[in-house]
Amino acid sequence: LSAMRQPEQTSFLFVLHPEAISIKETRRAIDELIKLDIENFSLIINGIIPPEGRRNPLFAARAEMQARYLVQIEFNFPYPKQRMTLLADEIQGVRKLRQVGKIFFDGEPDSRLEEVASVRAQSEMHVSSLDLVRARIQPNGHRRTVFFAGKGGVGKTVASCITAVWLAQQGYRTLLLTTDPAAHLGDVLDSPVGDEVAPVSGQPHLWAVKIDPKAAAETYKARILDDARQRGRPETAIQVMEEELDSPCTEEMAAFDKFIEYASQEGWEAIVFDTAPTGHTLRLLELPVDWSKQIDVKVFASVEGTAADDVAKQRFGKVIEMMSDPEQSTFAFVMYPEATPILEAWRAARELGTVGIHPGLVVANMVIPAEQVTTPFVQSRRLMQEKYLKEIAERFSVPLAQIPLLPQEIKGLKMLAELGELMYGNGDRAYAGKALEASHG
Ligand SMILES: Nc1ncnc2c1ncn2[C@@H]1O[C@H](COP(=O)(O)OP(=O)(O)OP(=O)(O)O)[C@@H](O)[C@H]1O
Ligand SMILES: [Mg+2]
Numbered sequence: 001l002s003a004m005r006q007p008e009q010t011s012f013l014f015v016l017h018p019e020a021i022s023i024k025e026t027r028r029a030i031d032e033l034i035k036l037d038i039e040n041f042s043l044i045i046n047g048i049i050p051p052e053g054r055r056n057p058l059f060a061a062r063a064e065m066q067a068r069y070l071v072q073i074e075f076n077f078p079y080p081k082q083r084m085t086l087l088a089d090e091i092q093g094v095r096k097l098r099q100v101g102k103i104f105f106d107g108e109p110d111s112r113l114e115e116v117a118s119v120r121a122q123s124e125m126h127v128s129s130l131d132l133v134r135a136r137i138q139p140n141g142h143r144r145t146v147f148f149a150g151k152g153g154v155g156k157t158v159a160s161c162i163t164a165v166w167l168a169q170q171g172y173r174t175l176l177l178t179t180d181p182a183a184h185l186g187d188v189l190d191s192p193v194g195d196e197v198a199p200v201s202g203q204p205h206l207w208a209v210k211i212d213p214k215a216a217a218e219t220y221k222a223r224i225l226d227d228a229r230q231r232g233r234p235e236t237a238i239q240v241m242e243e244e245l246d247s248p249c250t251e252e253m254a255a256f257d258k259f260i261e262y263a264s265q266e267g268w269e270a271i272v273f274d275t276a277p278t279g280h281t282l283r284l285l286e287l288p289v290d291w292s293k294q295i296d297v298k299v300f301a302s303v304e305g306t307a308a309d310d311v312a313k314q315r316f317g318k319v320i321e322m323m324s325d326p327e328q329s330t331f332a333f334v335m336y337p338e339a340t341p342i343l344e345a346w347r348a349a350r351e352l353g354t355v356g357i358h359p360g361l362v363v364a365n366m367v368i369p370a371e372q373v374t375t376p377f378v379q380s381r382r383l384m385q386e387k388y389l390k391e392i393a394e395r396f397s398v399p400l401a402q403i404p405l406l407p408q409e410i411k412g413l414k415m416l417a418e419l420g421e422l423m424y425g426n427g428d429r430a431y432a433g434k435a436l437e438a439s440h441g
Pocket of ligand 2: 157274275
């Protein structure tokens with residue numbers, strides 16, 4: 001720690017985008033370090049749209065949004081800052097890294113733009129039919145549970161909200177839930193989301209709830225320990241349990257336990273699960289599947305011996321069955337059409353495959369709309385996306401849904417409903433849903 005406190009020995013460089021979530025995360029991380037008396041920070045603000053990018057209306061609008069956040073960053077972080085622009089192309093390989101180093105550190109212009117100016121956009125785009133996409137999220141005789149997973153910040157919350165609103169508009173009784181500790185579900189819905197299931201105001205058929213893993217863990221611990229006490233376990237044994245339960249696993253188990261509670265409620269036709277970033281979620285989902293190895297079994301085991309297994313099977317059996325049945329559950333991986341998010345999603349999907357769960361849908365977010373390809377800069381980025389959309393389609397070979405890149409952050413029911421139409425089209429029950437709404441006033 002003492003070396004980390006010395007600016008001569010250690011630098012902390014925070015890389016962030018000029019966006020709300022990124023600013024919030026940076027704030028949180030910096031505040032944590034300040035508690036440890038570490039203060040030698042500097043910032044790299046990445047992804048800033050360059051002047052040539054702003055000749056296009058979509059990117060111009062995004063640049064305006066960035067400008068507002070840059071002011072906020074300036075105001076909130078009194079540390080040295082460096083800006084890195086969004087390049088027209090991806091950064092991959094040593095040669096490109098050297099080139100990019102010159103642009104960022106020596107102030108050379110990004111000359112590659114001229115190279116792309118002559119390239120024409122390919123018209124070949126990898127799109128799945130909306131029927132196939134819809135078939136992965138619509139209830140089909142029984143309830144459908146859709147899990148949105150993926151790397152941090154790729155758009156899981158946005159995709160979950162769009163999907164839940166769309167399903168509700170089709171008239172399905174829909175529950176939207178999140179276990180993301182930093183959930184901003186309420187921001188996106190523009191309507192508060194609390195720890196109890198409550199209707200989302202302004203959207204008939206939609207309910208939402210936030211699962212707080214910390215709070216859930218407390219309840220869960222108390223329940224298990226109470227149970228043990230009631231069975232007359234000696235205080236020493238209870239102390240051992242208490243220690244065992246003091247693990248990060250407990251929060252995940254408890255969050256999952258809470259999910260099961262909601263999933264066991266009758267009456268939902270669709271459940272949309274906005275999960276925390278990949279690593280976290282996978283553990284969350286694998287835990288119950290790998291139940292026999294988990295800590296709680298030990299806890300139960302110390303109480304009741306082999307009865308623990310029965311308890312576990314009883315509690316989790318139905319949910320595991322539901323999760324691995326593609327007719328009932330869909331795992332949707334969200335990603336940008338770029339190299340790293342695809343790779344991470346691919347690895348995660350493979351890992352999930354080991355417990356018999358396979359992705360049923362992939363969502364490409366922030367896809368530049370074809371009509372926005374009006375300048376070399378945008379064209380170059382769109383070409384990159386086209387290459388990766390193809391890769392997504394080939395690697396995952398499941399239906400591919402798309403969310404367009406928007407000029408601003410996604411917020412509010414109206415915007416979510418419009419995006420739902422783009423992502424899923426008009427469902428079979430669209431009219432029924434609308435008629436119902438009308439009749440309810
Ligand atoms: N297609 C899009 N166009 C414009 N902005 C978008 C788009 N998709 C997402 N965003 C914005 O990007 C940010 C991140 O999206 P979101 O919160 O859905 O990601 P997430 O995967 O849930 O993040 P986390 O891993 O932190 O939970 C939000 O500010 C959101 O408004
Ligand atoms: Mg989220």
